[in-house]
Amino acid sequence: MSLNKKKKSTRFRGERSHGYGSHKKHRGSGHQGGVGMAGTGKKADQKKPSIWKDKKYFGRHGFVSKGVIKVKAINLFYIETHLDLLVKNGVAKKIGDAYTIDLKDLKCNKLLGSGTVTNKYDITTLFASKSAVEKVEAEKGTVTVKHKSEE
Numbered sequence: 483m484s485l486n487k488k489k490k491s492t493r494f495r496g497e498r499s500h501g502y503g504s505h506k507k508h509r510g511s512g513h514q515g516g517v518g519m520a521g522t523g524k525k526a527d528q529k530k531p532s533i534w535k536d537k538k539y540f541g542r543h544g545f546v547s548k549g550v551i552k553v554k555a556i557n558l559f560y561i562e563t564h565l566d567l568l569v570k571n572g573v574a575k576k577i578g579d580a581y582t583i584d585l586k587d588l589k590c591n592k593l594l595g596s597g598t599v600t601n602k603y604d605i606t607t608l609f610a611s612k613s614a615v616e617k618v619e620a621e622k623g624t625v626t627v628k629h630k631s632e633e
Contacts, residue, residue: 551608556590558614559597580604580623593625
């Protein structure tokens with residue numbers, strides 16, 4: 483290995499190619515049109531058949547586990563503040579002195595305990611936190627949990 487190697491810019495003064503052949507060759511990946519599979523689009527017709535054969539080149543592949551339930555939660559605070567609107571839209575129904583709500587109609591599946599409870603509720607849901615159940619039951623209401631919670 484030579485330590486005193488001169489740069490090509492000094493040795494090849496006057497030559498356009500500096501020993502790289504054609505004048506346009508030594509341009510990095512830009513000379514090739516990009517890196518990797520770049521240039522396989524509009525004008526690279528010769529590359530398209532190789533892409534068509536690879537069924538996994540475009541789109542998503544793999545699987546989505548169907549056993550996982552995505553949790554969308556709602557707080558007691560929201561139910562308390564929007565109770566009139568929920569009754570008006572038919573999501574909540576007043577039966578006697580209690581309001582009956584199925585959280586599935588609200589596109590939610592978990593009841594959280596943030597907020598205070600001033601009314602009696604009969605709520606049906608997949609999941610519920612302990613604090614939410616305690617607050618509703620303190621006002622003589624019920625929370626029906628269809629799925630066993632991990633909490």
